[in-house]
Every structure is written in C-alpha cells, then in structure tokens.
Amino acid sequence: MKLNSKLPKVGTTIFSVMSKLANECGAINLSQGFPGFPVDSKITAFVDKFMKEGYNQYAPMPGVPVLREQIAKKTNLLYNYLPNTETEICVTSGATEALFAAITAVVQPGDEVIIFEPAYDSYIPAIELCGGIVVPIELKYPNYNIDWNEVEDKVSEKTRLIITNTPHNPTGAVWASSDIDSLKNIVRNTNIVVISDEVYEHITFDETPHQSVILDEELLERSMVISSFGKTFHTTGWKIGYCVAKPALMNEFKKVHQFLTFSSSTPFQYAIAEYMKDESNYLHLPSFFQQKRDFFREHLKNTKLEILPCKGTYFQLASYKNISDESDIDFAKRITKEYGVASIPVSVFYNSQRDDKVLRFCFAKQSAELSKACENLSKL
Ligand code: PMP
Ligand code: GLN
Numbered sequence: 001m002k003l004n005s006k007l008p009k010v011g012t013t014i015f016s017v018m019s020k021l022a023n024e025c026g027a028i029n030l031s032q033g034f035p036g037f038p039v040d041s042k043i044t045a046f047v048d049k050f051m052k053e054g055y056n057q058y059a060p061m062p063g064v065p066v067l068r069e070q071i072a073k074k075t076n077l078l079y080n081y082l083p084n085t086e087t088e089i090c091v092t093s094g095a096t097e098a099l100f101a102a103i104t105a106v107v108q109p110g111d112e113v114i115i116f117e118p119a120y121d122s123y124i125p126a127i128e129l130c131g132g133i134v135v136p137i138e139l140k141y142p143n144y145n146i147d148w149n150e151v152e153d154k155v156s157e158k159t160r161l162i163i164t165n166t167p168h169n170p171t172g173a174v175w176a177s178s179d180i181d182s183l184k185n186i187v188r189n190t191n192i193v194v195i196s197d198e199v200y201e202h203i204t205f206d207e208t209p210h211q212s213v214i215l216d217e218e219l220l221e222r223s224m225v226i227s228s229f230g231k232t233f234h235t236t237g238w239k240i241g242y243c244v245a246k247p248a249l250m251n252e253f254k255k256v257h258q259f260l261t262f263s264s265s266t267p268f269q270y271a272i273a274e275y276m277k278d279e280s281n282y283l284h285l286p287s288f289f290q291q292k293r294d295f296f297r298e299h300l301k302n303t304k305l306e307i308l309p310c311k312g313t314y315f316q317l318a319s320y321k322n323i324s325d326e327s328d329i330d331f332a333k334r335i336t337k338e339y340g341v342a343s344i345p346v347s348v349f350y351n352s353q354r355d356d357k358v359l360r361f362c363f364a365k366q367s368a369e370l371s372k373a374c375e376n377l378s379k380l
Helices: 014-025 041-052 065-079 094-106 123-129 148-154 177-187 247-260 266-276 285-300 328-339 367-377
Strands: 089-092 112-117 133-138 159-165 193-197 223-228 241-245 315-319 358-362
Touching: 014 328, 041 266, 065 089, 065 241, 065 266, 089 094, 089 247, 094 123, 094 159, 094 193, 094 223, 094 241, 094 247, 112 123, 123 133, 133 148, 148 177, 159 177, 223 247, 241 247, 285 315, 285 367, 328 358, 328 367
Parallel strands: 112 133, 112 159, 159 193, 193 223
Antiparallel strands: 089 241, 223 241, 315 358
C-alpha cells in the first residue's frame, strides 16, 4: 500500500526524544517542560472525592458549568472581563487540543498564517493539516522581541490568522503593552483572527504584568485565547485547558472541539473548579517560579554557559557558543549522555532550523535537581 503522508516532514516531537534519552541515560531531565515537584494534595484529594462521588461519565461538551464559572471569575479578576459561561468558554483536553481546534476552526486551504519563531512545535503541523501556508517571522536573538514592521510587511490579502504566544516558550520573552497596541493596529479593519497562546499567563517575573489580549476590548473581538491548567496547577498529565473567545468565534471553535474529543475528563474538571475557589492557588505562582528562576540562574553562573534573559515561563535559555560549535541537537544529546543533563535544542522550533547555539532548560524542578544539574554543567 502506498501511504501519502499528510505530514511528510514531521518526526517524533523533540520533547519525547529528549525525555526518552534522559530516561535511558539516567540524566536529570530539564528538557520537556513539566514540573518535577508534587502536586498540591488538596487538588488530588478533590479528584479522589469527585471520582468516588460518581462524577465519572461524559462532561458536557463545553466543560462542566462549575469550571466554566471559575474560569470566568478568574478572567474577570485578572483581565477585567467577565466571559459569558454559556457562549464564550470551552474546556479542552489541554492547550494542545485547544490550539488544534482553534486553528482548524479558521484556517482554510491556501490561507496564510503568521507565526513567530522559535515557535511551539504543535502550531505548524496543525496549520499544514488544514492546508494553510505558514509564514514564519523570526524573533531576534538574544531578546526575542517582535519586529512589528516586519509583521506589517508580511501581512497580505491571504493572511487569515496570527498566532501569538506570551509569555513565550521557548525564549521566556514577555510582551509589553506596546506589543498589544502594535498587533491591534495591524489587524484593525482586516479579517485576521488572532490565536493567543497564554498557557504561561501566571508565570511572569520582576512584577512584569502578563499582557493578555483579553485586556483589549478591540483585540478580544477577533481572538481565541488559550490557557492550560497543566501549567497553572503543575498537572501537565491531566490535560485540561480551555479557550475563551467571543460567541461567533467560540461557536466555530466548539464545532471542531465536539468532534475532536467531544469533552474532557470529568473528575479533573470538578477538582480544578473546586481548587480555583481559593485564588491564592494561582496568584502565588509568579513568586514561586521567580524563586526557582533566580536559584537556577545563580547556579548556572558556575558554568561557562551564557545565560539569556528570562522574563516569564519556566524555561531558561543559555548559549553554549563559548564551549562548542557542534549543532545544538548534537550538543544537547551529547551533554545528556556525557554530563547527565537533558535540555531542548532551540533550532527545532524554527522552520529554517536556525541554530544560534542555544539550549532551553526547564527550571520547574526541585532545588536539589537544579543545583546538581548546574554542578554537572560546570564541568563543560
Ligand atoms: N502552548 C505552549 C506554548 C506550551 O508550552 C504548551 C505545553 N507546554 C502547550 C501549548 C500545550 O499545553 P498542554 O500541555 O495543556 O496541552
Ligand atoms: N510544552 C512542553 C514543553 O514545551 C512539552 C509538551 C509536550 O511534551 N508535548 O516542554
């Protein structure tokens, strides 16, 4: 049988590749982004409670009402906008599903989609499966800011969608309010939809506020805003995320979501809703992760790696250009095997495979693991 691949260039994601290698080598895994510390026992107790109470059947298609209410409450508290729980919120199986549903809902064959690279790796395959044309714009090393003049130049009659991501994975860059204004000016009077990937909304540092597109009334009209409880409650394995959008876009989003997964895990939704009633469970996150970032950066100073800025997310970039001129993929694999520390090579997040000799390290880990990793890296 001749199989005509719909994704001929796609292999196994780097997150699976590096985590597998880390496990095989017994290396400290700072590659795939997942927290290496326990989940709050209060939230796991809620899962237990709701499972035992019988909340084990299909959830309503857009999510259980109590969770949608809590999402609305949180959105209002943080971004001063109260989404309608019936028409403007949909709970999904992680942000990955939300991104796929959102992209599928708007991209038609031949549509151009602007993305910013290095870009999270699920965007391009989803765009291509819809027949969309990826228009990549590079964020410039080492600050990874957006050159909005370049965006303006790349917007065409065919541009259907712009996918943004702040705080940004993998670079840790965080938008200023001027970025919101620039985006707004570019899309005004067009038919361009914005998908705003805000899964790290609670992880910004040094008092830098998160710039959600929800804060801007005009942008919100044309945006689908995506977040993930995996990032917020250290539960990446539960795969619960959500999308907020105005009714017209949400209606299209739900048409896809209902046939992609129909609905997401019921007891986890109830548990998250119950846990969210105490706002401190998410409001403490910036200081919690800032301590981890500072700890990791302090220990990285004992290595020859050049530490790049980190304003948000739980990822730290570091350049090894003073140490080796190997490709970042080879270097990342070698230090996993020889120095026992796994990271992610940043070139995989570029269409062009641009290699600035930069690695991404996840610092959502226990202090002992972070300091041991830096001790190993100091031998480089
Ligand atoms: N977007 C970005 C930028 C991410 O980093 C991730 C995962 N780390 C996702 C989306 C997917 O989130 P989820 O695990 O909830 O599917
Ligand atoms: N988003 C996580 C990261 O950036 C990984 C998600 C995944 O493994 N698919 O590391």
